[in-house]
Amino acid sequence: MTDSIERTILIAAPIERVWDIVTTPEHMGQWFGDAGAERDGDVIKMRWAEHGEAELRVVRSEPPTGFAYRWDANVAGIGDTLVEFTLATEGDRTRVTVVESGWTKLRTDADEQARLRAGNEGGWKHELGDLERYAQTVAV
Amino acid sequence: MTEDVFTALADPTRRRVLDLLAEHGHGTATTLAAELPVSRPAVIKHLAVLDRAGLVAAQRHGREVRYVVCSAPLAETAAWMARLAASWDARLDAIRALAEDSTPEALG
Numbered sequence: 001m002t003d004s005i006e007r008t009i010l011i012a013a014p015i016e017r018v019w020d021i022v023t024t025p026e027h028m029g030q031w032f033g034d035a036g037a038e039r040d041g042d043v044i045k046m047r048w049a050e051h052g053e054a055e056l057r058v059v060r061s062e063p064p065t066g067f068a069y070r071w072d073a074n075v076a077g078i079g080d081t082l083v084e085f086t087l088a089t090e091g092d093r094t095r096v097t098v099v100e101s102g103w104t105k106l107r108t109d110a111d112e113q114a115r116l117r118a119g120n121e122g123g124w125k126h127e128l129g130d131l132e133r134y135a136q137t138v139a140v
Numbered sequence: 141m142t143e144d145v146f147t148a149l150a151d152p153t154r155r156r157v158l159d160l161l162a163e164h165g166h167g168t169a170t171t172l173a174a175e176l177p178v179s180r181p182a183v184i185k186h187l188a189v190l191d192r193a194g195l196v197a198a199q200r201h202g203r204e205v206r207y208v209v210c211s212a213p214l215a216e217t218a219a220w221m222a223r224l225a226a227s228w229d230a231r232l233d234a235i236r237a238l239a240e241d242s243t244p245e246a247l248g
Contacts, residue, residue, distance in 0.1 A: 005221060005224050005225050005228060007225060007228040007229055007232055008232075009229075009232040009233070009235070009236055011235070011236045011239050011240060012239075012240050013239035013240055017239050018235070018239045021235050021238045021239045022235060027235075027238055030234065030238060031231050031234035031235050031238060032231060094239075096232060096235060098228055098231075098232065100224065100228065
């Protein structure tokens with residue numbers, strides 16, 4: 001069971017260059033925050049001109065293909081989410097895929113938890129396209 | 141509410157319940173159980189979860205409780221996910237702009 005959003009983009013630059021943009025505070029402060037960022041160990045402090053600060057905790061760093069961090073959105077009702085970047089070379093370009101997940105904590109009864117642990121819950125993924133189609137299916 | 145919507149949709153039987161209600165316009169625990177491979181008490185539990193998420197509404201008709209689909213929470217959740225997706229598209233575009241703008245000459 002995952003609640004996730006996945007987006008992807010193809011970039012005309014080598015993977016090492018893209019890795020650098022995605023993972024270094026100097027660049028993250030531009031594409032993610034808009035007022036700079038600094039890294040201390042596994043913690044990246046992001047700043048936004050209008051939204052203040054947030055801390056990212058790096059949980060995986062496997063240059064040049066895998067980078068993941070937890071993002072404490074610091075908003076009531078929205079816990080910290082996991083953001084995972086996957087980089088892959090495609091010809092002379094680089095594909096970047098990002099998956100954000102975990103904004104909903106599952107609250108399920110004991111039976112469901114057991115089935116979820118067993119891994120046979122039906123494979124539904126809360127992907128945007130699925131949900132939009134589903135909303136249309138049951139629209140009244 | 142979004143969290144409840146996701147939890148409610150996580151179960152295939154509950155999605156089937158929504159499908160059946162949408163298909164027939166309304167249904168009761170008894171009519172739903174007749175079309176599903178689960179018992180009436182199980183259907184009642186599923187309807188309670190859907191009700192908490194605001195995805196169905198109960199209407200009393202004499203001795204019957206009829207359920208109808210409420211699609212607004214689904215549409216709201218889809219809109220919320222669309223906004224998150226748009227934010228990531230904007231960030232990925234920014235990453236591309238940074239990477240393509242300053243590709244080092246040494247690469248050529």
